[in-house]
Amino acid sequence: MTYNVFTIAPLRPSVLLAALATCIGVHPGDVDVADAEGSQDDRNWGAAVLCDFTETLGDVSLSLDIYVQESAPNRLSEKELAAELAVAAQTVVLYPAEESIPSAYWLVTPDRTVTRARLLSSDDARPVYSIDAVESKVACLPEVPATPLDEIVREYPTPVPLTERFVTAVDAPEHSSADSVSTPLTREVGTPFYRARTALAEWERMVRRMGSGWQPTGHCSADMYRAGLRARNDIAQLINDLPAPTGELLRELAEQIDGDFTKLTEQDDGQALVEATGPLTGAHENAWWWQRKPSALPW
Structure with missing residues (x-):
C-alpha cells in the first residue's frame, strides 16, 4: 500500500x-x-x-x-x-x-x-x-x-430535486430544430431562467445542507450562510421577472424549501449573522429569511 x-x-x-x-x-x-x-x-x-x-x-x-x-x-x-x-x-x-x-x-x-x-x-x-x-x-x-472550510461543504454532493423539477418543467417545451439543437432556457447564461435555476439550486442546497447537519464537516461559515440568503433574495425578484406560469412554479418550489428552512431555524432578528459578518444592508436584507438563524450555529 x-x-x-x-x-x-x-x-x-x-x-x-x-x-x-x-x-x-x-x-x-x-x-x-x-x-x-x-x-x-x-x-x-x-x-x-x-x-x-x-x-x-x-x-x-x-x-x-x-x-x-x-x-x-x-x-x-x-x-x-x-x-x-x-x-x-x-x-x-x-x-x-x-x-x-x-x-x-x-x-x-x-x-x-x-x-x-x-x-x-x-x-x-x-x-x-x-x-x-x-x-x-x-x-x-x-x-x-x-x-469552517467552506470548499469542503461545497464539494459534498447535495441533491436538489426541486431544482431538477424546475429545470424539467421549464426546458420541456424546448425542441431541436432541423439543423441545430436549441439551448435549454435554464442553460442560457444571463437569462432570468438561468438565474432562477442557479438561485433556486443555491437556496435548496443550503437548506438541505443545514438539514443534514452540514455534512460532511458539521460546519458552515456565516458568509456561506449569507450567500444562501442572497440566493433567496434573487428568487424573490425573479418570481416577478419570469413569465407568469414559470414565476408561479418558482414561487411554489421556493416556498417548499422555505418550509424546511423555517423548521431548521429560529427567529433572532438577524442578530447572529450581524455579529458574524457585519450589518445587513439593502432592502432585500429586511426580508423574513434574514431574520432567522440556524437552530445550532455552524460557524
Missing part, C-alpha cells in the same frame, strides 16, 4: 526509520528510508517498508512517499498510518482528504487530535507550503486560524 503524507518536523532519517518500524510492526532493518533526490544506489528494495522523503519549504518540512509490502504485519489505512506516525515521531502529520480539492487535508497531532486543514502551495518551481486554516483549533499550532 502507498501513503503520501507531510510532516511539520524536519525528521532525521534515523528517527523516521524508527517511527515507521514502530507503526508497521517490523524490525528497523526491514525499513528503507532515503532522500528522493539523492542517490538510490544503496537502497534495500526488498524491505517491507520503503520511504522516499523530500525536504519542503514553508509550514511543512518533509513530504513522504511510503510503500508498504503486503507481507508487512500492520496493514494500515492512510488515516491510521498518519495517526501512528504522528505519535511515534512526535510531529504533526497531514494526509490528503477524500475530496478532489488540492488543498483539502486532514491533520493529526501527536496527541491524536484530528481536524481538517487547508494546505496551500505556491506556484514556485519548488513550492512553499502554508497551513492556511484548520477547522478546529490545534493547540500546538496556535497561529493557524480555526474556521
